[in-house]
Amino acid sequence: MVLTLLAGFLVYLAVPNMGTALRAARADGTPGVFVPQRLYCIQHPGHESCVWVGEFRSGDGKVRRTEVEMYGSDRSSHRRGEAVPAVDVGADSRVYGPGGSNEWIFNVLLILVALAILWSLYGRRPRRDARRSGVPAGDAHQEVGEGSRG
Incomplete structure (x- = not known):
């Protein structure tokens, strides 16, 4: 929960300044x-x-x-x-x-850190659930009718 809030805070800091930072990078004004x-x-x-x-x-x-x-x-x-x-x-x-300026780099880094935090928390969830179910990865798929030849 704390890491999710941290990621949200980083995005909150970066996004409002992104337009100005990009205009400053190009000296567009x-x-x-x-x-x-x-x-x-x-x-x-x-x-x-x-x-x-x-x-x-x-x-x-x-x-x-x-x-x-x-x-x-x-x-x-x-x-x-x-x-x-x-x-x-x-x-x-x-x-x-x-x-222009290089201010945009800091904003992009903040967003990338936020995305990395969110990915580490939520991006790999299905793999973690499969490991926790107790079924070994190789045994998850078994053939039907094994042992009966007819």
Whole structure:
């Protein structure tokens, strides 16, 4: 029961993000520019994780989003105020570079793990039932009328 719930939870995490992740992989969205404004960094022991936050403007000027992150950015990837090409794929708080992203891989892995769990629990059930019945696999089929020749 717990493994079934875990598999369901993994699917719940992956499926809602799959559309956005696939659009991001192909950089399929509204093209424009990202203007970095602030760099946010978090220090971990032996590691620093940074992201640029700024404004996105579409090429046609119809879309303007503020306070969005540039996916995959780090301390040295941009300079404050210098516009860089970007694509808005519809994600709530981020835009992507024109080369897309690899976010989809994590979502696919979550779904594969969920499917593996479900397969291990329910995919081989008939074989387990046959073994538990007490009938050896080779004796399951016997000829009718064995021993009588007529």
